[in-house]
Amino acid sequence: MAxxxxxxxxxxxxxxxxxxxxxxxxPVSWLVWVVxxxxxxxxxxxxxxxxxxxxxxGSYVPWGLWVALYFHGVGIGGGAFVCGAVGYLLGAKGxxxxxxxxxxxxxxxxxxxxxxxxxxFDLGHMDRAHRIxxxxxxxSMMAFNAWMYAGYLAVAAICWALSFLENPNHLKPLLCLGLxxxxxFPSQSGAFFGVVDARTFWHSALLPxxxxxxxxxxxAATLLATRSIFDADRCGDETVVAEQxxxxxxxxxxxxxxxxxxxxxxIALWNxxxxxxxxxxxxxxxxxxxxWIVHLLLGGLIPLALFSSARPAxxxxxxxxxxxxxxxxxxNVLVPGQAIGEIEGLQEAFQHPRLKYLYDxxxxxxxxxxxxxxxxxxxxxxxxRIGAAVIAASRQTT
Amino acid sequence: MSMSxxxxxxxxxxxxxxxxxxxxxxxKDRFGGTPPDPKGPDTVRPLAVPIPARADEDPxxxxxxxxxxxxxxxxxxxxWCMIIDTRKCVGCHACTIGCVAxxxxxxxxxxxxxxxxxxxxxxxxxxxxxxxxCMQCEKPPCVPVCPVKATWRRADGITVIDYDKCIGCxxxxxxxxYGARTSDFGEYYVDAQAMDADSALxxxxxxxxxxxxxxxxxxxxxxxxxxxxxxxxxxxxHFCLHRLExxxxxxxVTTCIGRxxxxxxxxxxxxxxxxxxxxxxxxxxxxxxxxxxxVRYIF
Numbered sequence: 001m002a003x004x005x006x007x008x009x010x011x012x013x014x015x016x017x018x019x020x021x022x023x024x025x026x027p028v029s030w031l032v033w034v035v036x037x038x039x040x041x042x043x044x045x046x047x048x049x050x051x052x053x054x055x056x057x058g059s060y061v062p063w064g065l066w067v068a069l070y071f072h073g074v075g076i077g078g079g080a081f082v083c084g085a086v087g088y089l090l091g092a093k094g095x096x097x098x099x100x101x102x103x104x105x106x107x108x109x110x111x112x113x114x115x116x117x118x119x120x121f122d123l124g125h126m127d128r129a130h131r132i133x134x135x136x137x138x139x140s141m142m143a144f145n146a147w148m149y150a151g152y153l154a155v156a157a158i159c160w161a162l163s164f165l166e167n168p169n170h171l172k173p174l175l176c177l178g179l180x181x182x183x184x185f186p187s188q189s190g191a192f193f194g195v196v197d198a199r200t201f202w203h204s205a206l207l208p209x210x211x212x213x214x215x216x217x218x219x220a221a222t223l224l225a226t227r228s229i230f231d232a233d234r235c236g237d238e239t240v241v242a243e244q245x246x247x248x249x250x251x252x253x254x255x256x257x258x259x260x261x262x263x264x265x266x267i268a269l270w271n272x273x274x275x276x277x278x279x280x281x282x283x284x285x286x287x288x289x290x291x292w293i294v295h296l297l298l299g300g301l302i303p304l305a306l307f308s309s310a311r312p313a314x315x316x317x318x319x320x321x322x323x324x325x326x327x328x329x330x331x332n333v334l335v336p337g338q339a340i341g342e343i344e345g346l347q348e349a350f351q352h353p354r355l356k357y358l359y360d361x362x363x364x365x366x367x368x369x370x371x372x373x374x375x376x377x378x379x380x381x382x383x384x385r386i387g388a389a390v391i392a393a394s395r396q397t398t
Numbered sequence: 399m400s401m402s403x404x405x406x407x408x409x410x411x412x413x414x415x416x417x418x419x420x421x422x423x424x425x426k427d428r429f430g431g432t433p434p435d436p437k438g439p440d441t442v443r444p445l446a447v448p449i450p451a452r453a454d455e456d457p458x459x460x461x462x463x464x465x466x467x468x469x470x471x472x473x474x475x476x477x478w479c480m481i482i483d484t485r486k487c488v489g490c491h492a493c494t495i496g497c498v499a500x501x502x503x504x505x506x507x508x509x510x511x512x513x514x515x516x517x518x519x520x521x522x523x524x525x526x527x528x529x530x531x532c533m534q535c536e537k538p539p540c541v542p543v544c545p546v547k548a549t550w551r552r553a554d555g556i557t558v559i560d561y562d563k564c565i566g567c568x569x570x571x572x573x574x575x576y577g578a579r580t581s582d583f584g585e586y587y588v589d590a591q592a593m594d595a596d597s598a599l600x601x602x603x604x605x606x607x608x609x610x611x612x613x614x615x616x617x618x619x620x621x622x623x624x625x626x627x628x629x630x631x632x633x634x635x636h637f638c639l640h641r642l643e644x645x646x647x648x649x650x651v652t653t654c655i656g657r658x659x660x661x662x663x664x665x666x667x668x669x670x671x672x673x674x675x676x677x678x679x680x681x682x683x684x685x686x687x688x689x690x691x692x693v694r695y696i697f
Contacts, residue, residue, distance in 0.1 A: 051625065052583040059506065059580035062568035089401060124566015124581060124630030131546040131565055138427040142569050143545035147423070151416075172401050176409030177416055184420075197687060198539055198575035342575045342684055343530065349511035350494065354583060 025229040033377045040371025046364050047121055054364040058354030060347060061338040065361040066118040068330040069369055071189050072218065073115025073376070074149065075211065075330075076323065077108040078186040079219015081156065083249055084108075085175045085182070087242075094242025098163040099387070100227075105160045106383035107226050108182075111219075112149060113379050114372040121368060141192045145185060152181035164390055186215030193337060201278035202337040210260050214329045217253030220246050221303075221322035228316040230384070240312065247307050247315050250322055254300055257329070278336040286358075287335075290328050299325030335359050428542075433550040441473035441553075445645040457657050458647065460670050466645055468663035474553040478637055479664035479671045480648075481680060482529050483696040486658035489514060489527040496653030500638060502613035504622070505585040509578075509635035510650050529659065531650065532557065532578040532635035533683065533691030540570040540579060540634075549632075555692055556637050558616060561627035570632050575687045579634045584625065614640050637661070664692075 021029070046054055057064040084104025087095025094100070120129055133150065136143040155178040162168040190211030193202040224246035227239060265283070268275035282291050298321055306318035339357045341347065347356050401409070445466045449459065468476050489512060497503065497510045513528040538557045541549055548563035549570060571579045586609055612621045615628070617640045622629040638648035646652075651661045662671035674680070680694035 052630075053585065058583075059568075059571055060577060062571040062581060119567075122567075124568070124583075124632075125564065125627070128546075128563075128565040131563065135546050135563070136427075137542070137545055137547045138423040139542035140545040140569065142543065142567060144420070144424065146545065148420075170408065172405045173408035173412050177412040180413045180416055196539075196543070196573050198573050338572060341577055342687075343513060343528075343577060345513045345515055345528075346511065346530070346577050349513045349530070350508040352506040352508075354506035354585075355508065355580070 022229055029229065029377065033374055036370040036374040036377070039367050040369075040374045043364055043367025043369075043371050044121075047368060052124070054362055056360045056362045056365060058352075058356060058359075060341060060355055060357050061335065061359040063122070063334055063338065064359055065331070065365045065369060066122045068327055068334050069372055070115045070118040070122075071192075071211070071330045071334070072327040073111045073118065073372070074189060075186050075215035075326075076219045076222045077110075077112035077115065078152075078182040079215040079217065080104055080111065080223040081108040081152075081182040081219070082179060082216060083220045083223055083246060085179050087245070089172060089175055089179075092245065094238045094240075094245055097238070100238075100242065101163050102160055102387050103226065103230070103384070104223060105156050105163075106380055106387065107223060108156060108219075109153065109383060110376045110380035111222065112153065114376040116149070117375060118368075118372050141188060141195055145188050145192060148181055148185040148188060152178060152185060155181060160387075164387075164394070183212065187212045189215070193333060196337075198342065199337045199340075200342075201275055201340065202333070204264065204275075206260060206264055207333070210257065210264070210329075210333070213253060213257040213260055214326055217250055217257055218323055218326040220249040220253060221319040221326070224250060225316055225319035225323055226380070228312065228319065243312055243315060246319075250319065251304065251307055254304060254322070258300060277340045281336045281339055282332050285336075291332055294325050295328040295332060299328060433552060435473065435550075435552045435558075437474050437553050438472050442471065443469035443643065443645065445469050457660065457670060458652060461647055461651065461660065461662055462645075464662040464666060464669040464671070465642065465647060468666060468669070469642070469645060471663075472553075475665065476554040476663050477665035478534065478555050478642075478692060479662060479675070480531065480534075480637070480651075480693045481660040481671050481674050481696065482693065483658045483660070483674075484526060484528060485696065486656040487512070487527040487529060487654075488656045488658075489525065490655055492653040492655055493529055493650035493659060496649040497635070500641075500649035501615055502611060502620075503633070504582060504609075504629075505587055507580045507582050507633050509580075509633070528695075529650070530576060530578065530683075531637075531693060533576055533689065533693045534635075534637065536690035536692065537688060539573045539575065539687070539689060543569045543573045545569065556639055557634070558636055558639065559632060559634060561616075561618075561620065561631050564627070564631040566630040566632065568632060575684050575689070576691075579632050582622070582629050582631055582633050584622075584629045616640060617643055 055064070081104055084095060084101060084107075086092075088101045088104075095104075120126055123129055132143055132146045136147065138144050138147075155174055159171060159174050159178055162171040162174065165171075187208040190208030193199070194204060194207040196202050224243055227242055227246070264275075265279050268279040282288075303318035303321045306314040306321070309315070339359065341357055447459075447463050447466050451460075451463060468478075491512050494508065494510050494512055498508070501509065503509065510529055510531045513530055515526045515528065517524045517526065534556055536551075536555065538551055541551055541557060544564075545567060546563055546565055548565070549557065549559045551557045566581065568581050571577075571581060588609055610621065610623060612619050613628075614620070615636065620626070620628055638646070638650075641648060648661055651659045660671050660674055662669040664671050664675065666672060674696070675694065678696045680696055682691045682694055
C-alpha cells in the first residue's frame with residue numbers, strides 16, 4: 001500500500017483528509033448528533049419495549065414515516081454514488097481523487113445502513129429479517145431490492161478498499177457494476193410501488209423515473225452538503241469545482257423532478273379519473289403543507305433561490321434543505337397511495353384506530369427517525385476516520 | 399483519467415453478468431416452484447353426515463353434505479367457492495363476530511367486516527350490506543409480493559399464510575385491492591380497556607385468560623404470548639381451513655342468521671353453490687383488477 005495518495009492533490013498539513021471540518025460545521029454537527037442520539041435512543045427503547053403499539057400506522061395504511069425514510073435513505077445512497085462514481089470514472093475535476101471517491105462511498109453506506117434499520121424497525125418480526133436473504137422470493141420487488149442493496153454494498157465496500165491502492169486494476173470495472181446497481185435500486189424503489197396494481201395512484205410507469213430523479217437530486221445535494229461541511233480534500237480549486245458541478249446536478253434534478261410531478265398531477269387533475277382522489281389528498285388534504293411548504297417551498301423554491309447565489313455557503317444550506325425536505329417527496333407517494341381505498345365504506349365497517357385510511361406519524365416515530373439520523377452521521381464519521389487511519393498507517397509503513 | 403480498453407471490457411462484462419443474474423433470479427421464482435401443501439390421497443378425508451337428506455332441510459345441512467362429499471376428493475379436485483346473497487344479508491355482523499371468536503382475533507384484526515352503504519335521500523333511503531371476506535383470488539396479488547415465500551395459493555384455491563415464515567413487512571396488505579389482509583400489531587382487548595379506567599369492565603380484568611386462549615388456524619396451536627406468531631404477522635380469512643379439515647363449514651357460514659352466505663365445492667355440479675352460480679347472475683368485486691375471486695355476490 002505504498003504511495004497511496006500519490007495521485008491526490010495536496011492535503012493541508014496536520015489534518016486527516018477525510019475528517020477535516022469546515023468551520024462552524026464541526027460543533028454544529030456534534031450538537032445535532034448528540035441531540036439526535038439522545039432522542040433516538042429513547043425512541044429505540046420504546047420500540048423494543050412496546051412493540052408497534054405507540055406508532056401510527058395500521059392495516060389500511062401499513063407503511064408510514066419509517067418506510068419513507070427508508071426509501072429516502074437508499075435514494076440518497078444511490079444518487080450520491082452515481083454522482084461520485086461517474087465523476088471519478090470520467091476523471092472530472094473535483095471527483096477524480098481516491099479520497100473523494102471514498103467520501104462518496106462512505107456517504108452512500110451512511111445513508112443506506114440506517115435506511116435498512118428503518119425498515120427493520122418496521123417489521124412485525126425483526127428476528128426473521130434474515131429470511132429475505134435465506135429464503136427470498138424474487139417475484140417480490142422487496143426481495144429483489146434487498147438483494148440489490150446487499151450486492152451494491154458489497155461492490156461499494158470492495159471499491160472503497162481498492163481505492164487505497166496505487167493504480168488498482170479492477171476499481172473502475174467494479175465502479176461500473178456499482179453504478180449499474182446504484183441506478184437500478186432507486187428506480188426499483190419506484191417499481192416497488194409501481195407494481196402494486198391494487199393502489200391506483202402507485203400503479204404508474206412514471207414512478208421509477210420519479211424515484212430515480214429524486215434519488216439523484218437528494219443524493220447530489222447530500223454529497224454537496226457533505227463536501228462543503230467536511231471539505232475533505234482541502235484541495236481548494238477541486239472542491240470549488242465539485243461544489244459547482246453538484247449544484248448543477250441538484251438544480252437540474254429539481255427541475256426534472258418537478259416537471260415529472262407536474263405531468264403526474266396535471267393529468268390526474270385534468271380529468272377526474274381514479275388518480276384524482278390521491279392527488280387531491282396531496283394538494284388539499286389535511287397534510288397539504290407537506291406538499292406546499294415542505295416539498296415545494298423548502299425542498300424546491302428556497303434551495304433554487306439559494307443556489308442562484310454566488311456564495312458557496314448559501315449552496316450548503318440549499319443542499320441541506322433539499323436533502324432533508326425531499327423526504328416529503330417519498331411521503332407524498334407513500335401515504336396517499338395507501339390512503340385511498342378501493343372499497344368504499346371499509347373503514348367504517350369495523351371500527352378500530354388501525355383500520356383507518358388516515359395516517360398521523362406519532363412522536364415516537366419521529367424519535368426513531370432521529371436515531372436513524374444519528375446512526376447515519378456516526379457511520380459517515382467513523383467510516384471517514386477509518387479511511388484516514390488506513391492512510392496514516394500506510395504512510396508510517398513507508 | 400479515462401478508462402482503458404481492458405477496463406471498459408471488464409466493466410461491461412461485470413454489468414452484463416449482473417443484469418443476467420438479476421434476470422435469472424426473477425425468472426426462477428416467476429416460472430418455477432410449487433406450493434408446499436400436500437396433494438393427492440393424503441388430502442382425502444373420509445367424513446360422513448349421519449342424518450338422511452330431506453327436500454326442505456336447512457341450507458346449512460345441504461352445504462354440510464356438499465362439504466363432506468368434497469372432502470372425499472383430493473385437494474386439487476376441490477374448488478372452494480363462497481356465494482354471498484346480499485339481498486338476504488341483514489347487517490347483523492354475526493359473521494364478523496363469529497369469525498373473531500373462532501380465530502381469536504385481537505383488536506384491529508378483522509377477516510370479514512360487513513360494509514354498510516346508504517343509498518338515496520330521505521325519505522327514499524335504503525341500506526345495503528356487503529360482507530367482505532378474503533376473495534381467495536385465482537390470481538392473488540398478495541402472493542407474489544411476499545419477499546419470503548410465506549404466503550401461497552393452495553391446490554384447493556385457498557390462499558394461506560405461514561405464520562412461522564412471515565416477517566411482518568406488510569407488503570401483502572398494500573397489494574390486496576380488497577383490503578382483506580390486516581396486521582396483528584400486538585394489541586389486547588384488556589389492555590385497551592385498562593388504559594381507560596372509567597370504562598374498564600371488572601369482568602374483563604387483567605386475568606382475562608380468554609384473551610390468551612390459543613387459536614387453531616391452519617390446524618395448528620397459536621398462542622400470541624411473548625410476541626409469538628401470529629402477533630406481528632399479516633393475517634387473513636382462510637375459509638376456516640382448520641374447520642373444513644374436520645368437516646365443519648366456515649364459521650361465518652354457520653353464524654349467518656339470514657342464510658346469506660353459501661359455501662361449497664364449485665366443481666361438484668350437485669353442490670348448492672354450483673346450483674346458485676347456475677341460477678343467478680353472480681358477480682365479483684372489482685373485476686377490473688383481474689384477480690378472479692372465488693367469492694361471488696348476488697345483488
